[in-house]
Amino acid sequence: MKIQEIIVVEGKHDSDRLHQYFDCDTIETGGLSLDEGKLEMIKQAQEKRGVIIFTDPDTPGEKIRMKINQYIPDCKNAYVKAKDAKTKRKVGIEHASREVLEESLTHLFTYRTDLENTLAYEEFLDLGLNGAPNSAEVREALGERLLIGRPNAKTLYKRLNMLQMTKAEVEALLEEII
Numbered sequence: 001m002k003i004q005e006i007i008v009v010e011g012k013h014d015s016d017r018l019h020q021y022f023d024c025d026t027i028e029t030g031g032l033s034l035d036e037g038k039l040e041m042i043k044q045a046q047e048k049r050g051v052i053i054f055t056d057p058d059t060p061g062e063k064i065r066m067k068i069n070q071y072i073p074d075c076k077n078a079y080v081k082a083k084d085a086k087t088k089r090k091v092g093i094e095h096a097s098r099e100v101l102e103e104s105l106t107h108l109f110t111y112r113t114d115l116e117n118t119l120a121y122e123e124f125l126d127l128g129l130n131g132a133p134n135s136a137e138v139r140e141a142l143g144e145r146l147l148i149g150r151p152n153a154k155t156l157y158k159r160l161n162m163l164q165m166t167k168a169e170v171e172a173l174l175e176e177i178i
Helices: 014-023 037-049 059-071 098-106 119-125 134-147 152-162 167-177
Strands: 001-008 025-029 051-054
Touching: 001 014, 001 037, 014 025, 014 098, 014 167, 025 037, 037 051, 037 059, 059 167, 119 152, 134 167
Parallel strands: 001 025, 001 051
Antiparallel strands: none
C-alpha cells in the first residue's frame, strides 16, 4: 500500500513499524523536543505532498499533535486507540498491528480553525461531556467512536467543533454508545 502523504511520527520505532507494512515516507519529531526547524520541515512536506500526523495515543503524543496542527494548517490526522497500541509497560504506534494501522490510516481528519462553532459550550455541558460523574468515560467512548483519540474535555470540545458536529449529531452518537 503506497501512501502519498508524509507521515509524521514521534520516533524511529514508529517509522520502522510503518515501513514494515506500507510504502511510505516518515518524518520523526524526536518526541517532545520538536523544534522550529523540524516544524518548518513538516510545513514544507505539507505544501509538497501533504502530511498525516500519527502520534502516540498518550499525553506527549497529543501535545506534539496540537503543536503541529497549530503551526501548520490543514494537516491530516490519524489516531490509534491506546488499547490497540500497547504492551504491558508502553503505548505507541510501534506496538500496533497491521490491521489497526490500516484502519487508522483510512479514517483521517483535517482540523480547521477558521470555521464557526457548531456546538456551544453550554450544549457541550448539557451533553454531560464535562462536569458529570461519568464525563471522562463518556468522552473516552465518544473519542473512540469518532476515532479522534482520548481527549480531555477542552480538547474534545475543540475537536467536535473542528469536525463541525452539532448537538443533535453528538446526542445521536451518544445514544449509540451509552
